[in-house]
Amino acid sequence: MSRDWDEQEHPRHPRGSERGGRFRMAAPTASLITATTMGGWVARVNARLAGPVPPEWTPISQEQYRADLRAELSRDMPVEVVDEIFADYEWPAGIWQAGDHVVTIQTPELLHMAGQIIAHLNEMQGRFPIAQAIRFSVVPEQNIGGDRGTSIPGTGVFYIADDTFDEWPTHTDSGDPIPEGFSMPVGHSGPGQVEQWRYAMTHEWGHLIDPAARDRNLGAPSYEGHQLVAQDMVEDWGEALSRYGASSAMEAVAEAFAEWFLTRGQTTHEAAQAYAAWLGWRWR
C-alpha cells in the first residue's frame, strides 16, 4: 500500500525557517523571540509583551505532568507500554492546568505565547463550551507529519503545529501561490486578519463543537440527522465559504466557525452567517 504524505518518515514541507522565517511574527515581538536564547530575562520580557497567563491556570512541572499522565494512561494501557511511549516523547516545555483542563507547549521558543493561547482558549470555552476535559497542545510541526491542526470531536483533545506561529504562508508547501479564497476572509487576506495560530486553533474548536462530528464520535443517535443537514449545507454554501471549507461538511463547519468567532459574530460573510443561523451561534 502506498504511504500517504503524513506517513512518511520526515517532514514533507519546509520548516518555517525555510519558508521565510520560523515563528516570524509582527514586530516588536519577532526580534525578541529570536533573542530568547540570550537569556531568561528576554523570555520574561516577551511574556509580559504577549500578556499573562490567566490566573486560574496554574503552571505544573514536567515531573507532575508525567506522573499525572502516567496515571491517566495507565487506566487504558499497561504501565510498561506507557513507559515505552514516554521514552520516545519530547516533554512539553510548558504545562498549565485549570481543573481538568491541560494546555501544553512543547516548543520552548513559544512559551511566551502561553498567555495569549490560554486567553483565547478561555474565550472559546466561555462562549462555546465543551463538556470534556480540554487537552490542548502546541506540538513541533515535524512530529505530526504535515498536520497543522488535529482534533478528535467528542473529546477535548486537539493540537496545532508550532509552525502556525509563523506568519501566514503566501505559498503552498510545494511552492505554488496560495489561491485566492483558500481560507475565510479573517484568515489569509481579509480585513481584520488574525494570526495563523489563532485561526488554526479556532478552526479546530469548530470541529470539537460541530454536532455532526461530535455525535459521530460519541455514537449519538442524532448523528445521521445532523450529517444529512450538514451535507445539504456544504452543497448549498460550500463554494461560497472557502476552498478549504468546501472540501467536506466538517471542514465547512470549522471554517465558518473560525470566520464567525474571530469576527465576534460580526462577519458580513453570507455563508458564515448561514452556518451561524443553522447551528444557533450567538455571541454571548
Add this chain to the structure above:
Amino acid sequence: MAVVIRDSFDPDKPARQVDLRDASMPLLRQLAMSGSREAAQELVRRRERR
C-alpha cells in the same frame, strides 16, 4: 471508533478524517501523549494483536 480530523491548511493536502483504527503509530502516540484515552486504547489493541 472515533474519527480524528487532520487539517493541513494547505491546498495541496486536503483535510482528512482518519479512523483511529487506521491511524499511524506516530499519530496515535502523539494523541495519547496529548491525553487521548481513545488513542491509548487503540495502542493497546494493536499491542495485543501483535
